[in-house]
C-alpha cells in the first residue's frame with residue numbers, strides 16, 4: 001500500500017502544490033489522480049519515487065517511509081512512464097527497454113531477450129525492436145515507454161499523463177491495452193490525468209484534487225458519478241454524469257426482443273414484407289449485421305437487397321446467446337438503441353450474429369428496476 005499521511009509540499013517560492021494530503025492507495029489496482037491544471041497531481045506522484053520530497057508529512061510504501069531508502073534504490077521498485085515516453089533517442093527500441101535491467105546487473109543478452117518479450121506484451125511487432133524512437137508513431141513510442149517501465153518488473157508503476165500527447169483513437173487503444181496488461185500483471189498503478197473520462201475508464205479508485213492541492217473526493221468511479229461530494233466535483237465529473245453512470249450498471253436486466261432481419265440478396269418485394277415499423281436489419285450468411293433497410297430505401301433499390309446500399313447501423317450490444325447474460329452495461333445497451341437509425345439496438349452473440357433487438361424504453365425500465373432493487377449506488 002502507498003500512503004500519504006498529512007503530506008504538504010511547499011515549493012521554495014511559497015507555492016503550496018499539495019496541502020495536507022491523506023490518501024491510502026491499495027495494492028494491485030489502478031488509482032487515478034485527477035483534477036484541473038496546477039492542482040498538484042504531478043507533485044503528488046513524484047513524492048512517491050522521491051523526485052520531490054514533502055515539506056511536511058510522510059509518504060509510505062508498505063509501511064516504510066520512502067525517505068528511508070536512497071532515491072535510486074527506491075526507484076528500482078517503481079516504474080515511471082511520462083508523456084511523450086521520454087525515450088533515449090540514440091538507442092534502439094530494444095535497448096531502450098533493456099536499459100534499466102542492464103544498469104541493475106542483468107547480462108545484456110538476458111536483458112534483450114526479456115525486452116523482446118515485453119515489446120510483444122505491450123503489442124509491438126518484433127520488427128520494431130531495431131528501430132530508433134523517431135521511427136515510431138507517438139502511440140508506439142508510448143508503448144515502448146510502458147515496456148521500459150515494466151522491464152525491471154517493479155511492483156509499482158507511476159504514470160504521469162502518459163497518453164495525453166496522442167490522438168483520441170490511439171489514446172483509446174492505449175487505455176484498453178493498459179487495462180488488459182493490468183488484468184494480467186496486477187501492478188499497483190498510480191496514474192495522473194486531467195481528463196475525467198480517462199480517470200473514470202481506468203481507475204479502480206479516483207482521487208479528485210482541487211487547485212491548492214487539496215483532496216476533494218476519493219472514491220470508485222461509479223460512486224463519484226452517482227454521489228459527488230460537492231459542486232466542484234459535480235461540475236468536474238460533468239453534466240452528463242447520470243448517463244455515464246449507466247456504464248457501471250450491468251445490462252443483464254435488459255430483455256432482448258425480436259428484430260426484423262433479412263439476408264443480403266433477398267428480393268426487394270420479400271424484404272418489404274419483413275419490415276417492422278418500416279425497418280429491417282440486413283445480415284450476411286453468418287447472420288452478422290451489415291446495416292439497415294427502410295421502406296424508403298427499398299423503394300429506390302433494384303431487385304434485391306444489396307450490401308452496398310444500406311443505412312449504417314449503430315453500436316452493437318453483446319450478449320451470450322446461451323445464458324442470455326451480457327458483459328455490456330446499461331450504457332452500452334442504451335447507446336445501441338439510441339445510435340440505431342431504426343431506434344432498435346442490435347444485440348449480437350459472441351460470434352457477432354444478430355440475436356435480437358433492444359429499445360431505449362426497455363433499458364430505462366431495466367434502470368428503474370435496478371434502482372428499485374438497490375443495485376444503483378445511492
Ligand SMILES: Nc1ncnc2c1ncn2[C@@H]1O[C@H](COP(=O)(O)OP(=O)(O)OP(=O)(O)O)[C@@H](O)[C@H]1O
Nearest residue numbers: 011013015017036037038039040041042043044194
Ligand atoms: N518546481 C516548482 N517550483 C515552484 N512551483 C512549482 C514547481 N513545480 C510545480 N509548481 C507549482 O505547483 C503547483 C502544482 O503543480 P503540479 O505540476 O503538481 O500540478 P498538476 O496538477 O500536475 O498540473 P498540470 O495538470 O498542469 O500538469 C502549480 O501551481 C505549479 O505551478
